[in-house]
Amino acid sequence: MDTTTTGTDAADVRALSERWARAERTADTAELDALTTDDYTVVGPVGFMLTKQQTLDRYRSDTFVTHDLTYDEVDVRVYGDAAVSIGVHTQRADFQGNPVDGRFRSTHIAVRDGGTWRLAGMHLSAIGGPPPFTPRTDTAGEEGS
Numbered sequence: 001m002d003t004t005t006t007g008t009d010a011a012d013v014r015a016l017s018e019r020w021a022r023a024e025r026t027a028d029t030a031e032l033d034a035l036t037t038d039d040y041t042v043v044g045p046v047g048f049m050l051t052k053q054q055t056l057d058r059y060r061s062d063t064f065v066t067h068d069l070t071y072d073e074v075d076v077r078v079y080g081d082a083a084v085s086i087g088v089h090t091q092r093a094d095f096q097g098n099p100v101d102g103r104f105r106s107t108h109i110a111v112r113d114g115g116t117w118r119l120a121g122m123h124l125s126a127i128g129g130p131p132p133f134t135p136r137t138d139t140a141g142e143e144g145s
Contacts, residue, residue, distance in 0.1 A: 009117075010076040013083045013110050016117045020108075021071045027059040036119045037111060043123040045104050046135070058095075067092040071106065081112040089124060103127045 016035065023031035033056060040052040050058070058064035074087035089106035093099070109121040 007078075009078040009083065009112075012117050013076045013078065013085055013108075014074055016110055016119065017071050017074060017085055017087070017108055020119060021069050024066050025069050027066065029056045029059050032056060032059070037113060040119055041121050043121075045102065045124040045126045063096055064100075065094045067094070069093070083110040083117070084108070085110065088127070 019031065020035050022028075023035060033052075036052050036055075038052065040055070042050040042055055044050065069089070069091045071087050071089050074085050076083060076085045085108045087106055087108075089104045090102075091104075092101045103126070104124040105127055106125075107123045108119055110117050111120045
């Protein structure tokens with residue numbers, strides 16, 4: 001299978017990721033809706049999954065507030081009408097009023113849909129260990145620990 005890492009398609013996929021990051025920073029749900037496929041799915045840094053509707057609703061309800069977000073160090077590989085971009089996602093954000101800041105390796109999956117590149121999925125993994133907001137599972141302080 002031929003892959004492309006440069007050229008118009010790769011540039012278009014990079015531009016898609018830039019538009020996505022801007023829409024996340026500004027909570028632009030109309031833009032996020034337009035940039036994603038109907039079956040768009042996010043796998044978060046601690047393994048949770050969000051559908052497109054859940055992703056949009058968290059902004060509409062102010063449950064998730066992004067203060068700053070960058071997506072850089074991006075490498076794009078194009079496979080015909082599909083593409084994978086891997087980069088570094090750095091965010092300052094709150095979920096239900098609690099900080100969820102972090103630095104993540106992020107994989108974006110894009111598909112060409114009617115001639116337009118759209119995000120079909122995303123996966124985030126914490127860089128350097130679990131994010132600080134990961135639920136604790138230790139039993140420190142309990143008898144017998």
